[in-house]
């Protein structure tokens with residue numbers, strides 16, 4: 001079997017066009033131009049690229065994308081004050097604090113990431129990291145859906161891949177990907193209807209016994225691990241749908257680097273019925289859903305103004 005390629009780039013472009021059209025209609029109807037502010041602390045090159053990409057994607061969708069650059073020497077209290085200022089600023093609808101924060105920040109002792117994220121006004125929390133938004137998701141009445149799992153849900157929906165009644169194995173239990181992913185697929189009513197909900201979900205992690213056997217039993221396998229190509233072909237069941245969230249930079253053997261996922265793509269594509277490539281799979285969807293959330297935030301704030 002050769003798997004169908006799930007083209008995240010194409011689906012993300014489709015979603016971005018839809019968001020752009022909705023932004024146009026919102027502004028035409030008297031709404032403010034949605035505005036996302038990315039707070040970037042320090043000089044991490046990968047974070048700089050991510051923030052630049054987010055800001056460009058905003059502009060293309062008619063959303064104002066601002067970047068607030070702060071030196072790594074910024075203290076915890078200063079950063080909290082910056083976030084509080086953005087909470088108060090009526091022209092700002094979405095706030096994202098780019099992670100990871102520099103390990104040597106806050107005068108060398110590092111930041112308390114959790115308390116900074118907790119400071120973000122839940123109405124502007126477009127990453128959906130605040131305890132309020134996590135709680136609402138858990139209860140099946142989300143305000144914002146976290147961007148990467150929501151992108152995956154959109155991909156499954158648009159590719160007409162139902163998970164209802166199926167066994168989904170999510171490898172990884174991070175607050176950003178694994179946990180919310182599992183929660184979203186196990187809900188009674190999903191954001192795209194019952195087809196992308198009602199799954200029987202198993203969450204696997206580094207302490208899971210018999211991981212290979214567990215994975216082989218999955219109808220849908222979602223890898224969010226951060227270990228290059230650790231999911232080999234023999235861990236994929238015949239006809240499974242494989243979603244590879246991993247983005248890992250590895251040496252390409254020619255003195256340069258390349259990006260690979262958590263799944264051994266060449267091996268897995270011979271077993272799977274459908275599979276996401278890396279790059280070009282889940283990655284582009286994350287930004288598309290961030291734009292979606294920024295528009296949602298602007299609409300929510302405008303409606304209550």
Ligand code: NDP
Pocket residue numbers: 148171172173174175176177178204205206207208211224225226227230245246247248282283284286
């Ligand atoms: P984390 O490091 O926060 O979590 C990784 C998870 O994988 C942990 O739960 C960990 O288990 C588990 N794990 C690690 N090693 C193993 C193993 N050998 N066997 C089974 N489980 C294991 O990562 P993230 O969730 O933030 O990210 C995961 C990957 O997804 C990364 O490559 C990241 O770059 C990528 N990513 C991609 C995005 C996109 O837009 N496409 C967005 C976000 C992330 P334990 O909890 O026991 O330590």
